[in-house]
Amino acid sequence: xxxxxxxxxxxxxxxxxxxxxxxxxxxxxxxxxxxxxxxxxxxxxxxxxxxxxxxxxxxxxxxxxxxxxxxxxxxxxxxxxxxxxxxxxxxxxxxxxxxxxxxxxxxxxxxxxxxxxxxxxxxxxxxxxxxxxxxxxxxxxxxxxxxxxxxxxxxxxxxxxxxxxxxxxxxxxxxxxxxxxxxxxxxxxxxxxxxxxxxxxxxxxxxxxxxx
Amino acid sequence: xxxxxxxxxxxxxxxxxxxxxxxxxxxxxxxxxxxxxxxxxxxxxxxxxxxxxxxxxxxxxxxxxxxxxxxxxxxxxxxxxxxxxxxxxxxxxxxxxxxxxxxxxxxxxxxxxxxxxxxxxxxxxxxxxxxxxxxxxxxxxxxxxxxxxxxxxxxxxxxxxxxxxxxxxxxxxxxxxxxxxxxxxxxxxxxxxxxxxxxxxxxxxxxxxxxxxxxxxxxxxxxxxxxxxxxxxxxxxxxxxxxxxxxxxxxxxxxxxxxxxxxxxxxxxxxxxxxxxxxxxxxxxxxxxxxxxxxxxxxxxxxxxxxxxxxxxxxxxxxxxxxxxxxxxxxxxxxxxxxxxxxxxxxxxxxxxxxxxxxxxxxxxxxxxxxxxxxxxxxxxxxxxxxxxxxxxxxxxxxxxxxxxx
Numbered sequence: 277x278x279x280x281x282x283x284x285x286x287x288x289x290x291x292x293x294x295x296x297x298x299x300x301x302x303x304x305x306x307x308x309x310x311x312x313x314x315x316x317x318x319x320x321x322x323x324x325x326x327x328x329x330x331x332x333x334x335x336x337x338x339x340x341x342x343x344x345x346x347x348x349x350x351x352x353x354x355x356x357x358x359x360x361x362x363x364x365x366x367x368x369x370x371x372x373x374x375x376x377x378x379x380x381x382x383x384x385x386x387x388x389x390x391x392x393x394x395x396x397x398x399x400x401x402x403x404x405x406x407x408x409x410x411x412x413x414x415x416x417x418x419x420x421x422x423x424x425x426x427x428x429x430x431x432x433x434x435x436x437x438x439x440x441x442x443x444x445x446x447x448x449x450x451x452x453x454x455x456x457x458x459x460x461x462x463x464x465x466x467x468x469x470x471x472x473x474x475x476x477x478x479x480x481x482x483x484x485x486x487x488x
Numbered sequence: 489x490x491x492x493x494x495x496x497x498x499x500x501x502x503x504x505x506x507x508x509x510x511x512x513x514x515x516x517x518x519x520x521x522x523x524x525x526x527x528x529x530x531x532x533x534x535x536x537x538x539x540x541x542x543x544x545x546x547x548x549x550x551x552x553x554x555x556x557x558x559x560x561x562x563x564x565x566x567x568x569x570x571x572x573x574x575x576x577x578x579x580x581x582x583x584x585x586x587x588x589x590x591x592x593x594x595x596x597x598x599x600x601x602x603x604x605x606x607x608x609x610x611x612x613x614x615x616x617x618x619x620x621x622x623x624x625x626x627x628x629x630x631x632x633x634x635x636x637x638x639x640x641x642x643x644x645x646x647x648x649x650x651x652x653x654x655x656x657x658x659x660x661x662x663x664x665x666x667x668x669x670x671x672x673x674x675x676x677x678x679x680x681x682x683x684x685x686x687x688x689x690x691x692x693x694x695x696x697x698x699x700x701x702x703x704x705x706x707x708x709x710x711x712x713x714x715x716x717x718x719x720x721x722x723x724x725x726x727x728x729x730x731x732x733x734x735x736x737x738x739x740x741x742x743x744x745x746x747x748x749x750x751x752x753x754x755x756x757x758x759x760x761x762x763x764x765x766x767x768x769x770x771x772x773x774x775x776x777x778x779x780x781x782x783x784x785x786x787x788x789x790x791x792x793x794x795x796x797x798x799x800x801x802x803x804x805x806x807x808x809x810x811x812x813x814x815x816x817x818x819x820x821x822x823x824x825x826x827x828x829x830x831x832x833x834x835x836x837x838x839x840x841x842x843x844x845x846x847x848x849x850x851x852x853x854x855x856x857x858x859x860x861x862x863x864x865x866x867x868x869x870x871x872x873x874x875x876x877x878x879x880x881x882x883x884x885x886x887x888x889x890x891x892x893x894x
Contacts, residue, residue, distance in 0.1 A: 278773070337776075338776060339776045340774075340775060340776020340777070341776070359679070360679060360680035360681075361679050361680065361681040361683075361684075362680055362681075362682060362706075363682070363683075364683040463680075464776050465771075465776070465777075465778070466771045466772075466775065466776050466777065466778070467776075468680070469647055469649060469709070469751075469753075469771045470645075470647065470771055470772070470773055472709070472710065
């Protein structure tokens, strides 16, 4: 039997992803040990796992280097890869938002926004181009995006909002919601066909846990 | 200034030695296969007018074509596809009596932005088209050719999924959704995004059984029993006729011994503006992308001014090579042939022997002044030749075999 390879996003999604896979009957004990091995396996079920940076998970899955991936919808939107998105796992919920200073609240349609700071340039570009029909300058940052409007780098930001606390503490408010975000299970298009039975079984086992 | 002279541009590559030999062998095998089943080969230009693909045609995205201008300022492209040029030829240069026309092609196509996963910006496609006939037999014929083509390349573990876009179109007509909404649902089903399909459907007034069927679409793939499981009452005439047509194609393929390679996917709904009936894609292990795709495109030829039904498929040779490599099915036969060298006065005999070997269908090369036997043996070893033959002035010769360590 061929190995089925699962790519997991390293970080806040990892633990909950492992719990779901264990609930589906996979042996993740090797995965939970703090080992330095890059690829871990469940020999009985012929499944291999590896952890990757979230942004890389859709890439591995698209190329077929991994058959299945578990990753946030934010990463999927940003990477725009050609994949099957088969399950909404429901955890790691938050929203992708446009945020800015309180003065802009309710004025999104009357002002011209020229600069947008974000860690998600593709999401920001698509939103402003298609939904708002505006050409804006996208400034790509790597972290603490909330800083940008405070120091005059941009008028607004596009970022993930979970509780809104960071925004509030810095005098920023949500101006518009772009998308609801949560963890998703994705499958390579070819794997879904060639390993249909095994992958479908896994999907069903995980879906059953979500309904509980 | 940086010198680029020693590099090749991104997305194009040199295909050398063994790789080139293997590629040519695959191409030769496919050409032989297609022509043996009565397909006539066509060659269309590498450069075409942009208008044949983009602009009002709306067939290929502007961003994905290599563009430049001719002397009159008209926009040209490196062909992004081989089917569209054939549609142009059939609409403009083929007389009515010549239809139905079965043709085939092997050639390079160019795509500007598809990098990654073994996808190159220049890649070789091979395929067949049947123009001028609308019949389940013709659709089954191109699928059968696709199966034969993959097998002729040496792959055994592969699968061809067959769908029918009119099934989706028919159901969508029954729902009364707007064209924009239909396109949205199509994208979601194509991504097998079960969650979002449900969200969209819940926003609309659609009968329950129809809604249940649409929600099920991303899951409707597998063996052909799926067709029997679909209730015909809610889906309407168009979708029902689409299923009957698909059933006929599957029956023909069964009679032609193709059942083990084909399965059904009713959720296959790619690019509806191009395909008008049966659609299919081929998959195998080791590559994350389809190795071939095809289907019926009855509306394409008319875009060039003549109504003409058509069906066909094209296969990515580079993808096939990657699959062969990943599945360890590459035949590494090495270089064949012998090298013939000579001492002073032996040239006449060496040349005569070389001509004789070649005339008998073998591969032989004559020493080109390599500088003695040692140099010849070294060359033969590096190239993997079978033997070196040394001719003397009196016409006698000595052979150094690869099996004897050369």
